[in-house]
Amino acid sequence: MTATAAPATAVRHPLSRLTAEEIDAVRELVAGILTGTTRFVYVGLEEPDKAEVLGWTPGTDVDRRVRVLLLDRVTCRARDLSVSLTRRTVVRDTGVDVAPEGRVPLLPEEFAEAGELLAGDERWRAALARRGLDVGSVRAVPLTAGMYGCSEQYGRRTIRVLGFQRTGPQDVSRARPVDGLVAYLDLTRRRAIAVHDALDLPVPAERGQENAPPPAVPPARDPRRTGSTSPGGPACAVEDDVVRWAGWEFRIGFDSREGLSLHQVTHDGRSVIHRASIAEMVVPHADPFPVRSWQDYADAGEYLFGRFGTSPDPGCDCLGEMRFLDVPLADDDGRPQVVPRAVSLHEEDAGILWRHTDFSSATSRTRRQRRLVVRTSTTVGSYDYGFSWYLHLDGVVQLEVRATGLPFASTHRGAEYPCATEAGHGPGAPFHQHLFCARLDMAVDGRTNTVHEVDAVREPVSRTDPDGRAFRRRRTALTREWTAQRMADPLVDRVWHVVNPSVTNRLGQPVAYALVPEGRPVLLADESSSTHRRAAFATRHLWVTRYDPAQRYAAGDLADAGGLPAFVSGNRSLEDEDVVLWHTFGATHFPRPEDWPVMPVEVAGFRLVPVGFFDRNPALDTPPSMSSPCTPG
Template sequence: MSTAFVESATNTGIPDHPLTPLSAEEIRAVRRIVDEHGLLGESVRFVFVALEEPHKKTVQTFAHGDPIERQARVLLLDRATGQGSNLVVSVTEGKVVALESVDAAANGHVPILDQEFEDIEAFLLDCPDWLTAMTRRGLDPADVRAVPLSAGVFGHEDEVGRRIVRVLAFYQYDAADLPWAHPIDGVVAYVDLTARRVTKVIDEIELPLPTERGQWDAEPHAAAPRTDLKPIEITQPEGASFTVEGNQISWADWKFRFGFDVREGLTLHQLSIADRPVIYRASIAEMVVPYADPSPVRYWQNYFDQGEYLFGRYTNSLELGCDCLGEIKYFDVTIADEDGNPKLMKNAICLHEEDYGVLWKHTDMFNGMAEVRRSRRLVISFFLTIGNYDYGFYWYLYLDGTIQLEAKATGIVFASAHRGPDGFSTEMAPGLGAPFHQHLFSARLDMAVDGDVNAVEEVDAVAVPMGPDNPWGNAFRPQRTRLTRESEAMRTADNFKARVWHITNPDKQNRLGQTVGYALHPEGQPVLLADPSSSIAQRAAFATKHLWVTKYDPAERYPAGNYVNQNPGNAGLPAYVAQDRDIDGQDIVVWHTFGLTHFPRPEDWPVMPVDYAGFKLKPVSFFDRNPALNVPAAPKAHCCES
């Protein structure tokens, strides 16, 4: 039986820690302060409001009872002019302490508002060229569903400095129909969000409209529910093993704080094991979904779901027994809506424990010892829906000191017309294609392995040449390469060499004199496959390498830069590492690119089974021995009954 308890992830009174998320009261105060400074008007909207985290030194030296300076980072957009603003608001002092205008032409725009999407279909209905394109296809324009998407940057001079989206369309036969199954391919509209009108319609080709319905509970897909699956009940009769105090969680030897904002979603802070720090801050800081269709109406499809859309605002309200099983604790999250008012997202974050099979086991031939221990992991997660795709992000902590991040991709593939076997899509249903694409994520890991003085080594498995020291040719060893500067630390994975990256503390050793560390284990899937000279390779440069290492700078938060929407490129990590700072025995940030390369299958239709991507961090010489020796044996009745 699953049970759940709900708690707010935001503070309801005076914050007790510098990393406590903003409360509804503080969000109201932010809006009031911005208004009092004359920065609001009828057409001004709040794009982003989140806690402006104090410098890590302030957080690390904080003691209970110390005064807390509360600040918020705010992005504004004047919809009438397209001008964005970036400001820092001191809730404590009741004033704006920093303000800059966003130079959209040079640096990109602030993210797209939901309110900017709302009138797109009306703009299309006012466009004669669009109506002509629909009529020629025999479609009723009133039944056409518009899907506005971020535009990217492709050298179109008439788009420089303007807020542009490009619109693909789908047909909806009735209210129950899923339009994703009926792409109106061969035509695209460009919309100026500030001018509130269609600026261009490209009508490349008329392609047949796929007509088979896409609801999984309707013909031809509907199937009677199975009757041969018996219930699985997850029970913890003594309750969960974790404890929660505000936004701090303790479980086994682990302790951490968590936060949430609409750009990064769930964030982890001050992650430690056995009172020893491992990571100061961990988040998924960006993701990009580049598509492979080069046609005139689709070549531009590349979405940065965080930097362009702020995917955290689309977080699901999780359901007991469906999204999470067991003894569950849910956390509500308060964000700011586009008018600057607090908005409560119920059950946004899920916390629970899972059994994870065998932790360790041995049956000995000499002394007869036979021991086995069960593994379990702590899970903190959230799920979101952004357009057609659904993504879950799950952080796992294990009893042996392992940290894992798992991204889960599901939902509905973005469809097109299928142009034949030599094209760039898979046929999913008669005449229905799903273009090839990638899902590439960037994890920002502000490492603190036993302290802030860290270094990185690349470790490869290499064969030893045959010779006097290896006469039989069986020898191999780890080859270690120290990465000492940012220019050296732009690396790709190599599964043929079992490549991992050790993040070590050169000032700390275990009982054997070995330098303590944690190893980043990549999955080694492809990085960005687009041509290096392409627009997307410039704008998503972070996705061209599996590993980047930078010296800590609190202003360097996002791998594709602060303003991703229509940014011309080379922002974020390329700009950070251009400084070529010393990273050997420094306070460092590790950035890891991971993801999926998706050649869709018919089995991904009409709804896609979950696909997985992620990475692990494993202790290497961090402990003196197996840290899970103290896990008790399971009661015999639980594992030995026949």
């Protein structure tokens, strides 16, 4: 299939982010198959194979391809296209099953129309009337329905809706649940399939006003005391999305599903990571009450959390001298919409980098740590997430995710309600988890890597160690995909080394980077649960696979379509191979009264730490800070 389209902008690199002009060109190229009811679910760069990217040189032609997911809202037919901007043609056009598995993500307009569809449903109105509520005072909150095999979902594109009363503009939108009531909507036929009124519970009286002062207001804190500045601005260079800072170089990527991604991360010209991204996240709730027992949102695969990126507020979301990148994304009609300042970059002080006092020479030297911060934020439902990649002077790469916002509210029922916190007089906050999966396509000094699991082990008392003081490291090579499904163990300080045996440092040791996990709980849902099936990636802290360009998303290409268990089923060899690490991390949230109505940030993440990658401390040449009274060394 061919079509005429305006030429796309010149591409300087195979991984250059899509431009607004390219998004417009994609829409023109597929215009012949669009109808008045066709919507663009996803438009994203179809990244070339790693070998092609690594072999590319400036001026070399590259087939610039874009993946497009389309949905006809009337027929419910979905299509998966590959569009070549270079050849100006559609090179792949396949159908996508909508149910029972493999559903394309939901559209913003489908969420937006839920309230209108329900407002005219007599069952919904009657359920509210029995509670003494007017339909106009209840906000319909649409939520992804998942795929659980129930008869109401087969052959349909469905969404579930809960109600929350809101009586004033200062009320938090989800603080007063109309609990015991849930509606199922058929988005194709645009009507309610069912309205389940399981239990009539009182609507909490507390309105959850964000601006209401707590009972005791502490003295105001001077925000200037927490600032971080970079005199003269951040010392990084940014050109065509390539960032250079303190020996680091990498390329920034962004799309509507994964949000921010980092590509071709190198230090002083040596490769560390080929590609790093959040490949999926899930928010499973622990409340078994029927109207909420299905809550386990896949925020990447079902919502496309990247498209809900928010613009930071300088001076509030970020301090100091900033650089910003705008991001164009396609809307439901395939037209470019720019998210201003979607990615921010800045430097910040991170405490002491290294110090030493030598009493014999009466000298003392201290160096301050600085790090480059690459940050993006998104709001999905009632939660706000901030994703920050940190690159440190000592060669450490770190990801920190901060979750804040409003815990999902229910009506608390006292002692009979053991899976939620009483957050106030009436509202409850169900226990839940925020679990993320980072896809780390490693390239430690090249593409030939092996992963070792490294534990601290105690040595038994022996003739050579009669006092039992010895302990050592135990290394276990993860040689096959099936056995490389691993759990963290803080009791043995477990880490995973990504080793390149073909490259050694000055001591003859193979170079490596260590993945250092936090070791917090993985998915707590029972193995027999539908949540366990849908979010199988979250049942292990670590999976290791051999690189395959088609294996990009931890839960599968589309929601409920397999993912990591299928990826490792071939049990491929992992010794001296091009390996990808999939790391599950996150927070298990037992909400506190202090989390109501808007919670302080909950922090989770991991670090990648050099182990023999450098010949010595790479930060020895860090100059002393001259902006403080520290004694120069």
